[in-house]
Structure formats: C-alpha cells, structure tokens
C-alpha cells in the first residue's frame with residue numbers, strides 16, 4: 001500500500017487539482033498498488049475540508065476501490081509540525097511493513113508524477129527518499145530569487161554541519177519513507193516530531209541521521225512548480241530562520257529537545 005500525507009492549511013484553490021493529479025498519476029503508473037491519501041486539514045479558515053470531502057465522495061462513486069481519500073481535521077490551526085505528526089503517525093499506525101508513506105505539500109508545487117520514481121527507490125533498498133532541488137536535473141520554476149538563495153544557503157549550512165550521505169535538500173517536504181523504518185521510530189518515541197514550525201522537516205532528518213541501524217537516504221531530482229501554486233506564500237520566512245538557527249544550536253549541543 002502507498003500512503004500519501006498532505007498537510008493542508010487554506011489550500012482550497014490547490015487541493016482539488018492536486019488530488020485529481022495524484023489519482024490520475026496512480027492510475028497511470030501504479031494501479032497494482034493500493035493508494036490511500038490522508039489530508040490533514042490544519043484548521044483551515046477556507047473551504048479546504050469541503051473540497052476534500054467532495055473529491056472523496058465523488059471518488060467513492062467511481063469504482064476505484066484501490067484509491068481512497070480520507071480527511072483528518074484539526075479544529076484549530078496548529079502548524080505544519082502538528083499536521084505532519086498527525087498524518088505520519090496515523091499512516092504509520094496502520095501501514096504494513098512493505099508499505100511506503102509519502103509526504104507532499106498540498107499547494108500544488110510538488111508534482112505527483114515523481115511518486116513512482118520515489119517508490120521505486122524505496123524498492124531499490126533506500127529507507128528514505130527526498131525529492132531534491134539540488135540534484136542534477138532538478139529545476140525550480142516560479143520561486144523568487146530571495147527564497148531560492150535562502151533555501152540554497154540552508155542546504156549548504158546543513159550539509160556542512162550535519163552531513164548525511166546522499167542528502168542535499170534538508171528542507172523539502174516531498175519525501176517517501178519505508179514504513180518498516182518509520183513505524184518503530186514513531187512508536188518508540190511519541191516526541192520524535194518535537195519542533196513546532198517548518199524546522200520540523202529538517203529535524204526529522206537530523207534525528208534519523210543518528211538512528212541505529214542507520215537509515216539509508218537518497219534523493220531524486222525535483223521539478224518544483226511554484227508557478228502552479230494558487231494564492232500567496234504563507235511562509236513565515238523570518239520565523240523559520242529563527243527556529244532553524246535555534247534548532248541547529250540545540251542539535252550541535254547534543255540536545256534532543
């Protein structure tokens with residue numbers, strides 16, 4: 001089974017198209033595997049939940065039993081980290097060891113067409129596969145120069161301070177996890193996802209980096225279609241920089257909190 005976790009906050013303009021693209025890609029490329037999409041509505045103030053319900057109900061009628069969509073709702077907005085925690089732990093609790101659990105942003109900037117490549121890399125033996133902006137063949141479309149420079153700088157900072165073989169993109173939320181790897185990690189440590197904001201994505205890697213047995217990671221080149229995202233950026237750049245620098249300081253001091 002393939003699980004896809006979509007953390008969504010005010011994505012009414014993007015989530016319907018994304019779900020359609022995910023199901024179409026699955027039907028074209030991975031029909032022999034069951035697909036379950038978990039949308040975590042993180043207290044959206046817009047019609048994100050209604051769009052998901054309508055898509056789910058239409059899908060139910062479509063005799064596509066092997067492709068299902070489920071809505072998990074946070075009453076109030078709790079931030080990306082909580083949305084990822086809800087989605088990942090729900091999927092990990094239910095997944096079988098041979099399953100793959102993916103996370104993607106719900107703003108249409110991540111292209112579902114890359115999913116089969118990531119699933120195949122898990123099949124080739126990796127425990128975690130990242131859709132990376134910093135691999136040959138990757139491209140970023142429509143993102144401001146300021147954001148590109150910031151993400152690139154973050155990439156080099158982490159590569160220097162916390163090197164992980166095969167990893168260059170520490171902040172991208174488009175990832176595939178081998179269920180057999182992430183299930184025990186989450187089961188044994190309920191506080192595994194301890195960051196509150198966007199730095200949670202980096203922290204997951206920093207914690208898996210020191211796991212025993214070692215977690216094998218790889219990257220595939222990402223085409224980031226920021227131009228396909230409807231609506232303004234919700235990224236709190238200043239807050240994310242502060243959180244990330246504080247996280248680096250704590251991890252360099254060997255603290256787990």
Ligand SMILES: Nc1nc2c(ncn2[C@@H]2O[C@H](COP(=O)(O)OP(=O)(O)OP(=O)(O)O)[C@@H](O)[C@H]2O)c(=O)[nH]1
Nearest residue numbers: 007008009011042079080083105106107233234235
């Ligand atoms: N900004 C934000 N996103 C959230 C939150 N909870 C869940 N998300 C989702 O987290 C994913 C990543 O957020 P984005 O706002 O796309 O972050 P980003 O890609 O770094 O920045 P922009 O695309 O420029 O906004 C999206 O699917 C959001 O809908 C939240 O509290 N705030």
Ligand SMILES: [Mg+2]
Nearest residue numbers: 105107109229
């Ligand atoms: Mg985004």
